[in-house]
Amino acid sequence: MWGRKIVVLSTLSLLSLTACKKDIVEIPEANDPVFRTSGTMGAETFEIVAGDNGAYMHTMTLVENNVDVFSGRISDGTFSVEMGIYDGNVDMPAVQPALLIGNLSPSFSLDSEQPLIKLSKAELASMAAGQYIDQIEWFVNGDFVGLNEAVITRPGKYEVCAEIMYLDGATASLCNEIIAGYELSANYMIDFSIAEAGALTASIDNMGNEMSAVKWFVDGDEIWSGEFCQTSVTAGPHILTSEVRFVNGVTRRKSALIDGSNWQHACNDFTIFEFQAPTPIDARDFNVRLLIERNGKQYSSELVNNENSSVSITGIEYYDDNANGNPVYKISADVDAMVREVGTMKNVPVSFSTIFGIEIK
DSSP states (O other): OOOSOEEEEOOOOSSOOOEEEOOEEEEOOOSSOSOEEEEEETTEEEEEETTSTTOEEEEEEEEETTEEEEEEEEEOSSEEEEEEEEOSOTTOTTSOHHHHHTTOOOOBOOOOOSOSEEEEHHHHHTSTTGGGEEEEEEEETTEEEEESEEEEOSOEEEEEEEEEEETTSOEEEEEEEEEESSOOSOOOEEEEEEOGGGEEEEEEEOTTOOEEEEEEEETTEEEEESSEEEEEOOSSEEEEEEEEEETTSOEEEEEEEEESSOTTSOBOOSHHHHHOOSSOOOOOTTOEEEEEEETTEEEEGGGSOOTTOEEEEEEEEEEEEOTTSOEEEEEEEEEEEEEEETTSOOEEEEEEEEEEEEEOO
8 A cells, every 4th residue: 555656745834924945855665654643633533644545745944034944744635734843053054953953852932922122222322322313213124113112023033224313314224133032152242433534443242252253344345354453434324344253153244333424423233132132032943833734724833832732852864855955854753732723712732643754954
């Protein structure tokens, strides 16, 4: 019965508003099924075996708020189970996550509505030259989110931009990457000052993280290398950018506003927001999310407090590369969790054992 090919396809999650990198992997013929899931959902028992009765296994890398979610989905057409593992190396892309996942005891992610980052004119105004800012329009990934104050509630990597108006009517723009809801492996802040005739002095506050290289740019042109930078800038607004590579492999870029003719037209980078979260949070690094579709209804683990639930990874091994050359891993796991029907307050317990296929790059 099992002597035929099982095709693993990439697919979009039916619940997620995320992007999906589509890939296909063909599994060689075998005498036994490779991927399967069996257990209970509420009072109902279920079993899905890829290759049996039209059931199939999908693998995909979803992207949620610029963070990879290594995912798989097994379905028989009426019942499907999707599991995803959020990348925990958001600032260290060179680290192989599969090696880390196998040594973790992962927990479930929570789709919290609590503020993770509070963007505040007042915070910037407490820093050098910031007291001369009249107002700030905040934009996140290109969308306007608030005047003077705004919040980010979902974990991710964001491009945050400030459209600044100073007290004298001058305007300027500044953008920076901000990481919310994930552990930072290294971070830093730009310290700078502007003296007469546009004399610029800048340095890196590495916050105790050992650096291996620093580059400096003004308006996109590289001008200096090293922890300290001394140069002169012309009159008018400019963007001072630093690129710092740390010994542990992290590379980050930060930008500040400077003006060669008016030191009051300045603004620090946004590092302060990454360190002053409004409330304590549990980092989402390598958290698991569970999505289920049953009889046309959709259920999510992120809508329920799964603090007392468990997901136990009992084995993880490389399986095969897919058509695009991305590795697929075979994960064995036992899951006990709660899911909530989307659009309602109905919670349902789910318990299953599985051998799952997940693309982990």
